[in-house]
Amino acid sequence: MHWPLCICWRGFVLGESQNGISAMAKIINERMTAQIEGDFVVFLIGLKVNVWWKIHKWLPLLKTMPAMLKELDALPAQETGFLGYTSGGAVLSVQYWRSFAHLEAYAKSQEHAHFPVWRAFNKRMKHSRGDVGIWHETYLVRAGEYENVYSGMPPHGLGRVADLVTAEGARSDARGRLKDNA
Numbered sequence: 812m813h814w815p816l817c818i819c820w821r822g823f824v825l826g827e828s829q830n831g832i833s834a835m836a837k838i839i840n841e842r843m844t845a846q847i848e849g850d851f852v853v854f855l856i857g858l859k860v861n862v863w864w865k866i867h868k869w870l871p872l873l874k875t876m877p878a879m880l881k882e883l884d885a886l887p888a889q890e891t892g893f894l895g896y897t898s899g900g901a902v903l904s905v906q907y908w909r910s911f912a913h914l915e916a917y918a919k920s921q922e923h924a925h926f927p928v929w930r931a932f933n934k935r936m937k938h939s940r941g942d943v944g945i946w947h948e949t950y951l952v953r954a955g956e957y958e959n960v961y962s963g964m965p966p967h968g969l970g971r972v973a974d975l976v977t978a979e980g981a982r983s984d985a986r987g988r989l990k991d992n993a
Contacts, residue, residue: 837965839975844961844982847973849954851894852908859902859944868935869943873901875928880904882924883917891917895972907972911951955990 856876860869883893892913896906908914918925936943960978961970981987 838963839961839965840963842960842962842978842983843964843970843975844978844988845959845968845970845973845975847894847969850910851952852911852914853950853952853969854906854908854914854947855903855950856906856947857899857903857945859946860942861944862939862942865939865942868939871935872928872932872943872945875924876901876904879924879928893917897968897971905968907969911949914949958985958988960985960988 858869858872858876862868880896880898883891884895886893888894888909892909894907894909896904898904906914917923918929920926932945957969959969961967961975962978964970966975976982978988
């Protein structure tokens with residue numbers, strides 16, 4: 812196993828919570844599903860180190876995502892629209908936002924951590940974009956147009972930021988968990 816997999820794997824195996832405390836004690840021994848009021852946004856962001864020996868290019872980035880997530884956790888959710896995240900170690904973050912407008916406002920805010928980090932990254936990588944890859948994907952999710960299930964899991968993914976209810980009765984299968992039953 813090489814190093815980037817180890818970084819990512821650690822977050823999955825240990826079940827790290829948003830504040831780094833192990834979530835193993837919170838395992839729910841039922842089939843659960845997450846429900847959230849209204850529309851929301853799923854934002855995936857990741858890092859891929861392509862040239863390992865250029866540590867000065869990628870090490871600063873490994874430190875910035877945890878700092879941004881800590882900042883977002885400390886800010887009032889009603890202001891930021893940040894609902895929470897699940898971490899895949901240092902190289903992946905799955906974030907949940909109330910709206911795209913909230914996500915965009917944070918990304919462009921010069922008073923918060925993201926904007927100066929983004930500016931510094933672009934300056935550092937200007938002539939060597941291939942050394943470190945970054946990516947993100949943004950999904951706008953309309954109310955009821957999603958489904959999920961968690962079995963024998965601590966709160967995870969959307970289940971960490973939404974209401975968890977038992978996945979039984981009408982919610983016992985994927986089609987039943989979709990609002991309009993597809």
